[in-house]
Amino acid sequence: MKRIILGLTTALVPVSAMAMDCGGLTAEALGLQGVRVTAAEPVAPGEESPVAICRVRGTMAERTGTDGHAYALDFELSLPEDWNGNYVHQFNGGNDGAVKPATGALKSGTGETSPLAHGYAVVSSDAGHDGKAFGAFGLAGGAAFGFDFEARQMYGYKAVALLDPVARKAVEAFYGRGIDHAYGIGCSNGGRHAMVAAARMPGAFDGLLIGAPGFNLPKAALQHAWDVQQFMPVSGSLATALTVEDQATIGAAVRRACDGLDGLEDGLVSDTAACQAAFDPGTLACGDDGTACLAPEKLAALKAVHDGPRAADGTPLYAQWSWDAGIEAKDWRMWKLESPIPPWGHRPIIATMGAASLAQVFTVPPAEVEGTPEALESFLMSFDLAGEADRIFATSDAFPESPMQVMTPPGSDDPELAAFRDAGAKMILFHGVSDPVFSVNDTADWYVKLDANNGGRAAEFARFYPVPGMNHCDGGPAAEGFDLFAALETWVEEGSAPEAVEAVAREANDELPEGLAPGATRLLCPAPQVARYQGGAADRAGSFACTEE
Numbered sequence: 001m002k003r004i005i006l007g008l009t010t011a012l013v014p015v016s017a018m019a020m021d022c023g024g025l026t027a028e029a030l031g032l033q034g035v036r037v038t039a040a041e042p043v044a045p046g047e048e049s050p051v052a053i054c055r056v057r058g059t060m061a062e063r064t065g066t067d068g069h070a071y072a073l074d075f076e077l078s079l080p081e082d083w084n085g086n087y088v089h090q091f092n093g094g095n096d097g098a099v100k101p102a103t104g105a106l107k108s109g110t111g112e113t114s115p116l117a118h119g120y121a122v123v124s125s126d127a128g129h130d131g132k133a134f135g136a137f138g139l140a141g142g143a144a145f146g147f148d149f150e151a152r153q154m155y156g157y158k159a160v161a162l163l164d165p166v167a168r169k170a171v172e173a174f175y176g177r178g179i180d181h182a183y184g185i186g187c188s189n190g191g192r193h194a195m196v197a198a199a200r201m202p203g204a205f206d207g208l209l210i211g212a213p214g215f216n217l218p219k220a221a222l223q224h225a226w227d228v229q230q231f232m233p234v235s236g237s238l239a240t241a242l243t244v245e246d247q248a249t250i251g252a253a254v255r256r257a258c259d260g261l262d263g264l265e266d267g268l269v270s271d272t273a274a275c276q277a278a279f280d281p282g283t284l285a286c287g288d289d290g291t292a293c294l295a296p297e298k299l300a301a302l303k304a305v306h307d308g309p310r311a312a313d314g315t316p317l318y319a320q321w322s323w324d325a326g327i328e329a330k331d332w333r334m335w336k337l338e339s340p341i342p343p344w345g346h347r348p349i350i351a352t353m354g355a356a357s358l359a360q361v362f363t364v365p366p367a368e369v370e371g372t373p374e375a376l377e378s379f380l381m382s383f384d385l386a387g388e389a390d391r392i393f394a395t396s397d398a399f400p401e402s403p404m405q406v407m408t409p410p411g412s413d414d415p416e417l418a419a420f421r422d423a424g425a426k427m428i429l430f431h432g433v434s435d436p437v438f439s440v441n442d443t444a445d446w447y448v449k450l451d452a453n454n455g456g457r458a459a460e461f462a463r464f465y466p467v468p469g470m471n472h473c474d475g476g477p478a479a480e481g482f483d484l485f486a487a488l489e490t491w492v493e494e495g496s497a498p499e500a501v502e503a504v505a506r507e508a509n510d511e512l513p514e515g516l517a518p519g520a521t522r523l524l525c526p527a528p529q530v531a532r533y534q535g536g537a538a539d540r541a542g543s544f545a546c547t548e549e
């Protein structure tokens, strides 16, 4: 509130940070070139926004694709009335293709309230396609844009690079002053967008929050084909290759071997590295004692999936995976085996949702595949990993950059991020140890290389938090309620690097293990530290400490 003088009387009126009226905003008024503002309207606090905002929707980079489809980069900008001077670029996930509400909320990592609720200006986009390019062969999982090379580039890296300066210019014009701090946040493919930004736009963001990054997405798509090829022969159906009971059997075996390694049997395997040495999947084999076990063909498939796909000469095509108790969770089942029956469907969508992307976005040349579960399943079963895996590295006249070039952050095989580091920027990464989509090992290996290439001082600008038990971005038998965005803000704005971060076992999480009560808190530790029990109340983070040994 600010006191202003109106003639001879004084009055208290709310003061807005806005320098312009929201209604009727145009691209010209905001100083934007090559952009159409398609809507601008005030939104009162409520379901659509936690705070009063001016919501601007716009479109840019409009063109007709080589497939005849109309492409554009559509975006939404949330401009809070009570602006805190800062900016968030919200990177979305999956195949993109839709403008999600610009609130800055992640599935996890941004706490109970979104950055928008804290007064950030936030931009969100569809990454340059609308998910509706079907081509001539029917529904294909929103991935048919991959037949158009420029749409691939937009999805891979150009959408963020094109939109970001436009969004900032609009923010600064709207408020009549510069942005103090700029952040980028995303999980999954959104985490990949953030890692790409660190490499390609190293001076753009002061802070990046990076969840479960799919920074090797085309390789992870090969893993998807590999998984299906391992699981399908077990019983002729992904849905029965491993049952829910089998998952529980595996989770229980991992806990028997590993739960206590962190000092407390609480259902959480916090010492992931020690668990890889301590857990022998052979103990899952059926013996004579009648206890729960896996049949030989199930165990063989599980081990193969865990080891990851390999080329004919034995070279890994993606990554290995970590044994962890979160393998029992619903999310793991959805991505690896089967999804629940959707309200509109008569049968489960078998977990082949990555097939359309492998066929149409992550290979050169792309392959036509129909969107039916049967067609997608058949595509993955017939994908020749020994002979066709190189298609993720291939180029052609129509696709002059390979899928790996388009999707991965340049230099990520041997990362140093010198320009990002030298710009003074900070990044926080987090990844569920039981993520079934992107292997936590891939992110952990990347971080180890980053640290080595920075003389053991990567922690001065990048910290990595593995989350035991957590699945893809959130969920699973884990303490997976945490606010790493707040930790990032403090690091960027106060120079105080995050150490142990508190995580809560959310009451809304119906998969909490026995031993982890709803509301209990734990510590998330920056790798290579591990949360170890020190004694005291088992439901309090204060009873744990982050240590390397």
Ligand SMILES: [Ca+2]
Pocket (backbone or CB within 6 Å): 258, 259, 260, 261, 262, 263, 264, 265, 266, 267, 268, 269, 270
């Ligand atoms: Ca434990």
